[in-house]
Amino acid sequence: MPKPTNIGIDLSNRLSTEERNYPRDALREKHDEWIGKMTDEQRAIYDEIITAVLKDCGGVFFVYGFGGTGKTFLWKTLSAAVRYRGLIAINVASSGIASLLLDGGRTAHSRFGIPINPDDFTMCNISPESDLANMLKETSLIIWDEAPMMSRYCFENLDRSLSDIMKNTDNKPFGGKVVVFGGDFRQVLPVISGAGRAQIVLAALNSSYLWEHIKVLTLTKNMRLMSEDLSESAARDIKAFSDWILAVGEGKVAEPNDGEALIDIPEEFLIENSNDPIEAISRAVYGDLEMLHKRAEPKFFQSRAILCPTNNDVNTINERLLEKLQGEEMVYLSADSIDPQDSESLNNPVFTQDFLNSIRLSGLPNHSLRLKVGAPVMLLRNIDPKAGLCNGTRLKITQMGHNVLEASVITGDRVGHKVLIPKVLIKPSDTKLPFRIRRRQFPLSIAFAMTINKSQVQSLQEVGLFLPRPVFSHGQLYVALSRVTSKKGLKILIVDKEGQSQKETMNVVFKEVFQNLRN
Template identity: 50%
Template sequence: MRLQGTEIGSDELRDFSDWILAVGDGRIGSSVDGIEKVPIPKDLLINESIDPIFAIVESTYPDFISRCNDTGYLQKRAILAPTLDMVESINQYMIFLNQNPEKSYLSSDKICGSDQTYSALEHVHTPEFLNTIKCSGVSNHAITLKVGVPVMLLRNIEQSAGLCNGTRLIVTRLGNQVTEAKVLSGQMVGQKVFIPRMTLTPSDARIPFKFQRRQFPITVSFAMTINKSQGQSLSHVGLFLKKPVFTHGQLYVALSRVTSRKGLKILAYDKDGQITNEATNVVYREVFQNLV
């Protein structure tokens, strides 16, 4: 559906869409030691890279320094990666390239009073320890922002105004308690909105206790995790596979965010840290067996 809105030849469109569907169904590539490998076409591959972050940024955001304040330029571009660590490294690099003054915001963290073990935990899990926790769906303790930086909402704020989890915005003004931003996606594109600090509680099952973090419910989105990119339509996508995908359909989700073949570039590494022309694919074919 994303590809059908582009002005490219029907043969090229069909070949690219068939390739993406074959990746999604696990019908392409070979198995090595039980691991599925998908060959990456040469025109999609980034072959040379002394600095991998520079290479993927230069491919996805060419001439960024001169166009970092261009809303239209930032609106349809993003770098996708499997893990939060890779995403944060790219976002920090991109924020550094933006020449506008920066402002940092720190969260207020505390153990939830409703937790049955609250009295014991409050002495063990100090605010300093809680500040170090990073997990999906919750802002980091420290957020550094600049005017012109694209961000993504991590919570539903006001659905009628289009402020939902996954909505992308661009920062237009930085206050102490409220951030002003312009909507980049959805039905409210161009609308200016105000983002307040909110109390967030992680739902990550790996954390054996409940705590609250009061922080802006946003994260910088020059780069985003593949899982968080679901629902996005982008004209330029850089897929950064320094580590392989690890869940069912993850590679398909990443490849299918782009609206044209020429807008997709992939930088993949093997287990030895060398650039490769293959990408790991995870598809559980039994999921499709009962589909009619």
């Protein structure tokens, strides 16, 4: 093999080499093009952050803006500005789906080695002299998208680890690195099993000791209103719809309230007088259900979904629509066992095979997985994030074997790519069970419908919001409403316990989380 000729590249550190290995000339051209498209707000934020990077003076920023204000566009421009200069910019996000929108994006947990259950005493799994530690020493900019979704302990763990790696004696946050967080506190906050309102608010980023060091930069202009082809009436409609969604997200509808209030849904979005609610919401989103098997284009399922508050509602709809899908059905059964590391439960006769097979947990595929060719599915585990296969990626089944599945990607920038999905060994990361179970199964679930939390950061043209029970946590209704790209694609069906359609639903907003966002 010929010896490398790249002079000046540290070939001993694979991670640093990978982060510097971007086409600098092409990035500079794109950067110059993107700079010209920025709004005044975006340019002011860009200038402040890039100045901090080039002066190497550190600083922590939070870019606060609702969907459509151009946060992802800003991340692309900032990354290009740093990388074409030969510096290192690390892009991470709180979820796998969000990381796919970033160039070179990874989940924060995988990039920084953050523990699954962080607390006040844990640190990131980074050895002081490892390649990762040395790359972080050279890093000029860290961008962390969708930050409000994660517990404050994740950020505090990274702060302690970077301070340790950088041997920080000035007590600067994150070891003196320039760190940019982004997101929207109107969306779903950290999910904590069994937690109440106070615990969730206290787990948010702006309840951390780091918040006093963070400068909030706000984006307020809706980029969808800036299209040159937009008529005046269409612009008014978009602005009115956007303002209503923001009012829902901030709990300003049906005020005064303490954050929980019944709100009226405009009639233009409602599905009323339905004898069969599931049939009605399914037809509103997917059209003629008898023709589902002919929907061959990946973009058909990519652009639409039914959203529900709970997994039980999602499973009911998915099973019903799978029956409507024509074609041969295959049933895949899992192999369940007690984790060998759980020595106390390993030989317990109570944990029979039938009992283990009956367990259903969030994030764990069912013991009995029913599939058909043409069915949309969702990945439940990160398999290959670089190839776009991460938790939340949606695919369409194209072929079914006994031990492997072929599927076509229908989300992200790899739409239409064929991938092979194997069975994997899955252990639930967070469970209240008094024992540790492991399950070998395809890491998939049917995805005609999905929970509201799973839909976060995705954009859809057709959204059916099915509410057989009210939302129960901060930001869920706001997230569901803001997934749709235009109001003509939104349909809402609210039903009571008797199955009768309703015109109002509960909105839950923890208003305390907004108190210190204006600094």
